[in-house]
Amino acid sequence: MTRIITALSEISADYDALFVDLWGCVHNGVAAMPAAVKALQEYRKTGGKVVLVTNSPRPRAGVTKQLVQFGVPEDAYDAIATSGDSARSAMYRGVVGQKVWHYGPVTDSRFFDPLDILDNPVEITRVPLSEATGIVCTGPFDAEADPETWRADLEVALKRNLKLLCANPDIIVDRGEVREWCAGAVAKMYSEMGGESLYFGKPHAPIYDLARRRLHKLGNDIPDTKILAIGDGILTDVKGGIDEGIDSLFISGGLAAAETKTVTQPDPEALTDYIKTEKYDPPFTIGHLR
Known part of the structure; x- marks a missing residue:
């Protein structure tokens, strides 16, 4: 106890x-x-x-x-x-391919900055969902929106059998007095739908x-x-x-x-x-x- x-x-x-x-x-x-x-x-x-x-x-x-x-x-x-950083290392090793769709707000774009701690990292290109070999999820586009708004894009990804790299396994956080959804909630929904989510955080x-x-x-x-x-x-x-x-x-x-x-x-x-x-x-x- x-x-x-x-x-x-x-x-x-x-x-x-x-x-x-x-x-x-x-x-x-x-x-x-x-x-x-x-x-x-x-x-x-x-x-x-x-x-x-x-x-x-x-x-x-x-x-x-x-x-x-x-x-x-x-x-x-x-x-x-x-x-x-843990997820970026995995991404630059190619765990979700080289053409990735970024599921997340534009404020997380630094996630795709070059990583100099790996030998021969793969070249990553951000593309539309229709062209992607995998998904990199840094969080919902709108952290306060109804999670059901995520489902349509995830259904498209599921039909294409794309893996989802989750950059933040947290489900929720409290920003001051406001509760927000995190990337872990998106990854959890995708897994429950039958997709494959890859986690690198706690x-x-x-x-x-x-x-x-x-x-x-x-x-x-x-x-x-x-x-x-x-x-x-x-x-x-x-x-x-x-x-x-x-x-x-x-x-x-x-x-x-x-x-x-x-x-x-x-x-x-x-x-x-x-x-x-x-x-x-x-x-x-x-x-x-x-």
């Missing part, structure tokens, strides 16, 4: 590195969460390493710029691993491999038993941690705030019911990172 803690410092001495989710944990899609930032700064002062592990479809450079806009200071983290292995490589580049060979994953997604952060053999700290005041009756801290009975329903039990839970 999960242990409810009141501060990261209660358990942080047992871990040499943190894999920390961003949205709903360090920022709310609009601004930084001051208590979370302070907790990470204090952890780093003890010698701990912080890798931000996010399902953002953006390249690492784009997330870095976004963090500046949100007010997350550079001394709160050491490195960043994004679902976007809870899937590729992004954890990327996070470990980021950690290694910092000069640290840290075993999984000394890493703590932190995040508000029980089906992404907690499940991913369980699958990778990494302990997790569940932030109940994010996506599951209503279900866990979290204001400052979760209601113990509501938290227990939620964990039983979702079937993933994190070692630790806290209302908000602090």
